[in-house]
């Protein structure tokens with residue numbers, strides 16, 4: 001299950017050669033890639049704008065960009081926002097700018113693209129220190145020991161491997177207390193989790209407006225980065241920041257001048273997606289939550305270990321023996337399950353396994369096919385016991 005050529009899709013079923021598989025490797029959490037209303041919105045935009053605005057954004061931005069940034073800013077409840085083609089572009093250009101020749105405090109398990117942005121910053125004179133994953137006390141310790149006045153803390157929002165959000169309030173408190181700017185990449189939270197109230201339909205909250213709103217935090221001393229390429233199925237990404245920073249980025253962040261823009265179809269699906277999100281997003285998130293809960297309750301019944309404590313739709317399942325990854329991958333493929341394999345050395349040996357991602361476009365029948373396959377893997381002793389893990393760590397299973 002690597003470098004596969006997908007020959008055909010039918011909903012969330014995919015065909016690779018002769019084999020049809022239920023796809024649990026897609027990040028299209030809201031199912032917008034298959035949403036009829038969003039698909040039908042595209043031709044009108046292409047009629048009006050052609051297929052691709054080939055100006056770099058600094059030369060000229062179709063008004064669609066202004067519309068996206070205005071609507072996004074309102075959705076996130078931030079001061080301003082700037083969109084660029086991908087999160088990778090943002091990390092590689094914005095982290096070095098914000099860090100300058102100061103010190104970056106980097107989450108030890110930050111996404112590779114954040115890490116790479118920090119490497120560019122390091123090459124331009126920034127120092128990089130790593131703090132332990134999910135450990136605001138360690139960040140506190142490192143910040144206390146640092147005399148550099150320019151301090152940038154870089155970390156993930158919802159983690160792409162564990163499926164858990166960090167304790168954002170604790171990290172924000174530590175960063176603010178030490179005068180550090182907190183830079184958070186919530187690629188997987190945007191569109192899925194959002195602001196919370198007393199009568200939320202699911203624990204995901206409402207409107208999918210990302211981890212800052214979900215945690216009840218503010219944008220004070222905090223820069224949020226996210227993307228439309230996961231929940232919104234579009235090629236575009238954003239940085240939520242003060243207007244002053246946006247103006248600086250417009251002249252100083254290379255992709256605004258030097259990179260090509262997103263295709264019109266992507267701008268169209270973002271605009272249509274923002275509208276659908278307001279009208280039907282919470283219903284789609286309720287569907288996503290229910291499919292995810294179905295998998296998580298099967299894991300509990302089958303006593304299968306997973307790091308997922310959040311109920312979010314990213315479920316990593318570690319193997320008992322890391323050497324079995326090839327055999328387990330082969331078994332899943334034969335059973336018609338497409339998942340993301342996490343093999344050594346991409347992950348440490350004790351985390352080798354496979355990752356399941358749910359989307360609102362998956363069906364209950366596909367989820368049940370997955371659960372049947374998990375039952376066989378348990379019978380064969382391939383997976384780890386959640387109860388044994390809880391006993392080892394002294395936590396509840």
Ligand SMILES: Cc1ncc(COP(=O)(O)O)c(C=O)c1O
Pocket residue numbers: 085086087088089111113156160185186187188227229236237
């Ligand atoms: C946490 C995180 N950040 C960034 C990215 C990269 O996003 P983009 O494709 O917009 O560069 C990913 C994609 O997998 C991701 O999971």
